[in-house]
Amino acid sequence: MAAAVSPGRRALGVVVHRATILFFLAFAVFPFYWMVVTSFKQNADLYVGATNTAHNPFIFNRAPTLDHLRLLFGQTLYLTWLSNTLLVGGIVVVITLLLTVPAGYSLARLTGRWGERLSIGIFLTYLVPSTLLFIPFSRLVSLMGLQNSLWSLVVIYPTFTVPFCTWLLMGFFKGLPKEIEESAMVDGCSRAGAVWRIVLPLAVPGLLTVVIFALTLVIQEFVYSLTFISSVQRMTVSVGVPVALVRGDVYYWGSLMAACLITSVPIAIVYNIFLDRFIAGFTVGAIK
Amino acid sequence: MTSTAAVPVAPVLHAGDTIRRSDRRLGVVMLAPAVTYIALLVALPFLLALFLSLTNSSAGSLEFSFVGLSNFRAVIASPVFQRALRNTFVFTFVSQLAVIVLGNVLARALMRPFFGKTLARFLILMPWAAPISLATLGWLWIFDSTFSVINWVLKVAGWLGPGQWYYWLGDTTLGMVAIVTIHVWRMLPFSTVILLAGLTSIPNEVREASAIDGAGTLARIFQIEIPMMRPILTVAVLFGVVFTFTDMSVVYLLTRGGPYNSTHVLASLAFQDGVLGGDVGRGASVAIFLVPVLVVLAIVMLRSSRRAEVV
Numbered sequence: 001m002a003a004a005v006s007p008g009r010r011a012l013g014v015v016v017h018r019a020t021i022l023f024f025l026a027f028a029v030f031p032f033y034w035m036v037v038t039s040f041k042q043n044a045d046l047y048v049g050a051t052n053t054a055h056n057p058f059i060f061n062r063a064p065t066l067d068h069l070r071l072l073f074g075q076t077l078y079l080t081w082l083s084n085t086l087l088v089g090g091i092v093v094v095i096t097l098l099l100t101v102p103a104g105y106s107l108a109r110l111t112g113r114w115g116e117r118l119s120i121g122i123f124l125t126y127l128v129p130s131t132l133l134f135i136p137f138s139r140l141v142s143l144m145g146l147q148n149s150l151w152s153l154v155v156i157y158p159t160f161t162v163p164f165c166t167w168l169l170m171g172f173f174k175g176l177p178k179e180i181e182e183s184a185m186v187d188g189c190s191r192a193g194a195v196w197r198i199v200l201p202l203a204v205p206g207l208l209t210v211v212i213f214a215l216t217l218v219i220q221e222f223v224y225s226l227t228f229i230s231s232v233q234r235m236t237v238s239v240g241v242p243v244a245l246v247r248g249d250v251y252y253w254g255s256l257m258a259a260c261l262i263t264s265v266p267i268a269i270v271y272n273i274f275l276d277r278f279i280a281g282f283t284v285g286a287i288k
Numbered sequence: 289m290t291s292t293a294a295v296p297v298a299p300v301l302h303a304g305d306t307i308r309r310s311d312r313r314l315g316v317v318m319l320a321p322a323v324t325y326i327a328l329l330v331a332l333p334f335l336l337a338l339f340l341s342l343t344n345s346s347a348g349s350l351e352f353s354f355v356g357l358s359n360f361r362a363v364i365a366s367p368v369f370q371r372a373l374r375n376t377f378v379f380t381f382v383s384q385l386a387v388i389v390l391g392n393v394l395a396r397a398l399m400r401p402f403f404g405k406t407l408a409r410f411l412i413l414m415p416w417a418a419p420i421s422l423a424t425l426g427w428l429w430i431f432d433s434t435f436s437v438i439n440w441v442l443k444v445a446g447w448l449g450p451g452q453w454y455y456w457l458g459d460t461t462l463g464m465v466a467i468v469t470i471h472v473w474r475m476l477p478f479s480t481v482i483l484l485a486g487l488t489s490i491p492n493e494v495r496e497a498s499a500i501d502g503a504g505t506l507a508r509i510f511q512i513e514i515p516m517m518r519p520i521l522t523v524a525v526l527f528g529v530v531f532t533f534t535d536m537s538v539v540y541l542l543t544r545g546g547p548y549n550s551t552h553v554l555a556s557l558a559f560q561d562g563v564l565g566g567d568v569g570r571g572a573s574v575a576i577f578l579v580p581v582l583v584v585l586a587i588v589m590l591r592s593s594r595r596a597e598v599v
Contacts, residue, residue, distance in 0.1 A: 021408060031427060035426050128330055131575060135558065138568065220420060268410070268418060
């Protein structure tokens with residue numbers, strides 16, 4: 001095989017490479033671009049109908065407007081849904097940390113073979129989907145008297161944060177050198193004291209990953225929220241926007257798209273920052 | 289990378305590495321809350337789902353009686369269910385096939401350095417990060433019956449002649465195309481970043497050695513890199529399948545299973561029967577059909593993780 005590639009072929013390679021990247025970028029970004037355009041278009045520019053080929057829908061044919069944003073923030077419950085979501089998210093994050101930090105540490109350090117088996121078992125429960133559990137949960141929720149209450153979500157949401165976060169933290173604790181606790185214990189600290197004073201401060205990046213991961217999962221969750229919350233004031237953002245922002249058959253597309261965009265972009269940013277850790281969580285065992 | 293293989297477990301020669309008895313006890317205490325929670329709120333409801341599928345339980349009352357397998361019999365005989373079962377497999381298979389092929393192409397493209405790579409990675413990741421219900425809403429607007437921008441482009445391009453029109457969500461085939469498109473769009477970033485992690489983990493020496501041995505690009509990709517990436521490909525495919533196979537949000541928000549229940553999947557049908565229709569027993573028995581596939585996936589996952597440990 002020719003080791004030296006001719007300049008012409010190399011140029012062609014670059015063109016193909018850039019074209020590939022652009023193609024995928026366009027596919028990934030287009031819905032978001034469309035949300036931006038829709039959020040700021042005047043209705044007269046928005047609702048023209050795709051049969052009119054003379055009217056280019058990709059650009060602003062009239063001056064951009066903030067009307068849809070005003071409607072979203074002034075006359076809808078969007079901010080209520082957002083604060084409901086963050087309230088639930090905050091409590092779920094605390095519960096998740098309380099359950100998974102000890103469990104992750106225990107699996108990393110204090111249990112032998114059986115701990116390893118158990119950790120795989122815990123991870124497998126992450127595969128049990130909400131679409132299977134919402135039916136039994138609907139019974140349990142009414143037994144507990146939590147129908148139409150945000151508390152039902154607080155109780156249920158850790159079912160998907162705990163397995164994955166336990167696994168994530170277990171991997172994280174395994175990555176810390178054992179010697180740090182051991183030297184503290186030689187100095188007269190108890191195991192629990194060593195964990196509290198030495199290990200946890202070192203584990204802050206891992207804990208932060210858990211916080212972000214749990215919070216984004218809560219914001220993204222749709223099925224349970226749709227099933228258990230019926231009053232509009234108590235909805236979370238992922239359900240309120242698609243279910244309650246549509247009034248009758250009238251869609252307020254400008255405000256709807258603004259809501260989608262404003263909710264999605266911050267999550268995308270934090271996800272991007274923590275990406276490598278999430279991948280590490282998914283691929284434990286498959287990469288070395 | 290941390291890996292399950294790297295864990296030194298109890299039987300090591302010097303005593304310092306074995307787990308002390310007091311530590312063992314502490315380990316159990318620290319694990320107990322999480323394990324109890326999972327037992328009560330994942331394992332128990334899972335069993336309750338199996339149990340409910342054998343009853344005539346309904347949303348209005350807490351009374352029920354056993355009906356044996358009659359829910360399953362009724363469900364299997366129903367054409368809507370058969371359609372949903374088929375759709376679930378078709379959507380999962382087609383979208384994940386596309387995702388894995390496109391994901392390999394995209395991951396390779398992202399391996400090479402280029403201007404604006406960080407931004408490109410961020411933008412490509414966005415579909416995975418956005419809440420699925422809101423992303424689907426964005427697509428609902430793109431596929432709108434009157435204002436669809438796709439139709440506008442097709443009109444301008446001359447594909448759609450005068451009087452011709454695509455009702456994306458009012459037509460079974462087009463509706464299915466729309467649903468698969470969203471699944472591909474959403475899962476592609478996920479697979480890509482996982483495959484990218486696999487690609488970057490292949491040492492450069494391997495590539496150099498293969499070049500010295502005279503392997504061409506295609507031979508290198510198919511005979512060296514893809515086999516080396518098998519464990520990570522498995523992870524990408526398995527999670528992709530799990531997320532697509534069990535999803536109801538896309539179908540529920542995009543087509544509500546319509547037109548005429550022709551685009552339902554198991555999960556959305558279970559929701560329609562069990563929650564909206566109030567027939568809990570029937571809904572549970574529809575959802576139970578997700579279980580065999582999940583069990584198979586779990587076994588594959590366990591096997592591949594064991595293989596990864598052996599290597």
